[in-house]
Amino acid sequence: MDDSKIRNMEQFARVSGISRPTVSKYFNDPSSVRPKTRARIEEALEQYDYRPNIFAVNQNRRLTKNIGIVVPYLADPFFAEIARNIEQRCMQAGFWPTLFSAHGDSALEVEILDSLRSLKPAGVLLAPLGRASDRAAVEKFCDDVPTVLFDSNIEGVGEAFVGSDNTQFVKLSVEYLCRTGQPPCFFEMPPVNPNANKRRNGYIQAMEANGFAPQVIRVAGEGWGFEEVGYRGGLDVIDRKLLTSDTVLCSNDRLAIGFLAACYERGMRVGRDADCALRVAGHDDHPFSRFGCPPLTTIAQDYEKISERSVEALFHLIEGGRSAGPRIETLFEGKLVMRASA
Amino acid sequence: MDDSKIRNMEQFARVSGISRPTVSKYFNDPSSVRPKTRARIEEALEQYDYRPNIFAVNQNRRLTKNIGIVVPYLADPFFAEIARNIEQRCMQAGFWPTLFSAHGDSALEVEILDSLRSLKPAGVLLAPLGRASDRAAVEKFCDDVPTVLFDSNIEGVGEAFVGSDNTQFVKLSVEYLCRTGQPPCFFEMPPVNPNANKRRNGYIQAMEANGFAPQVIRVAGEGWGFEEVGYRGGLDVIDRKLLTSDTVLCSNDRLAIGFLAACYERGMRVGRDADCALRVAGHDDHPFSRFGCPPLTTIAQDYEKISERSVEALFHLIEGGRSAGPRIETLFEGKLVMRASA
DNA sequence: ATAAAAACTTTACGCGCGTAAATAAGTTGA
């Protein structure tokens, strides 16, 4: 391996015996040059490990190969997992994914979108904060940059949305719980995004459909420290005896994990067994749910499919040059994951 | 706000009535121009929201304002938290942090370092995978790019290291446990990084210093799904009655959370109370530890200080132009966090 | 007021690459 320093494409073109414009063409699309010249270039590429200057490339291309991935809260392993999945798909397709987290802060979310704009990304995959998002700012961004929303929808914003069918999620869990014991009450906090609303409303619908009176218990709390909210709210609800059923369906798993901690602290045994005081279930199949005490019965989001379809939708958008028809919303169904908690 | 499109610095300079070189100077350091001209520029900046093309800027600067942050496993909220902290400090200082996760894969770690190189970063904050890291590749990278290691040390690599004093961590926990009950056995998995080794060795030392015979229990398992390893290992150890003490000190909190799940499944009550079969403790004060059942007694890492000092060290390095003396290792002490589990 | 210093303007070049136009060379098929 000749380690003489190749400083630019000019020099690399010389040592490979191919003209610079052709080499440039090669780097934009290796299959766009004759197999013979491609071989010569790749041969040289192994001797001198040259890589085009990414800043110069991005400056001159009208559209870069950058893809922005924005999640609302990266310390939530759900988003970490889905981001990982999306990231790898993008890389495989030859893009440069960059990951951002709004850390639960809408001002930061806007800031991220602003600096993302200057990255001239080919596209963006955005899981918005939700209710807290600056709708106008997000909408304006989506007008400028091809964007696919995922996880949390903002009606009419972005070229597509990929997420879960939250109404179906709750229908599944409610029906299961009603079938196997007391009809559940619904444990929630002030909704951070439309998903939370859909879940509550879905709960109410499903209960009524099954002929039961819905009982929604909303505890106070804000921000993205859901476990904390579930824990404090759980203690409060238990101490004030506000539970209207021995079965508690939590809006999401993180809330449920906090609620479980509260139950534990108050000595209330959770599970299906006869000696248990409560059944508790959640939604999402959060990575940590299976290690709860007891392991949490929940509805599993299809991480794989959500990330796969999101990326697909974005690529389609990028190739199709925007006007790829109307805004499409894709919702995936969840699956019941029965564990010991309910 | 005049929305006429300012396409480049030339045009912006014209509308602001300042020459382009001076405007350029302003963007590199606003305080480097006379207050009066600064005011004129900033006035224009509000009318026409112009931002220098980041690709052109980075191409021409010898060193960019980019900072790479590399963590071994982002789905671990510990790293997510510390990354968030570091990220914000970098932004405040006017840098462009970019976050990467090796996802537990050493090949990906090398790949990240490679593409990081082409970002011409001013510096990099790297929490290496540890034992799995390709030492030669990491070392070579650190030769080329000013790098501060954190969390997991690689002797002699990078310009500085910032982490926790794992020996002290274990000393703290061992002494607490010995003082308040049976001397603990040590529950670990095959070490992924030097920290794990230091913890085990620290345990042995501390036990001997207190006049007890150390008992290390190593369970099988690999990868970064620590909870799973702790859970499976826990079941195995319980079923085969391998526990040599009623007090189990886990190498880290994630392992402990898995172990707690195993205890729960086997009906072993964990805690300090008389009716409890086991005491369990961990290390790190992982974000989820306080929501365990029972909440986990642990030794808290000082997230704040680790990230603060890491960033400080890197900035010092960036300003000082490398030769800022010898490699410095900074270790922070942990604090005992007493919860219900031990 | 006046010289010295500081800050600014003008002019010009270079960074590394995308890309267009004209031309030359190579490939294909009958």
Next chain:
DNA sequence: TCAACTTATTTACGCGCGTAAAGTTTTTAT
């Protein structure tokens, strides 16, 4: 073999900005 394509080469310009040099204006200090 020769025309009709394809593909590569040569030449040249532009992207938006950093930055150096030389000249001009403004500020500071005496």
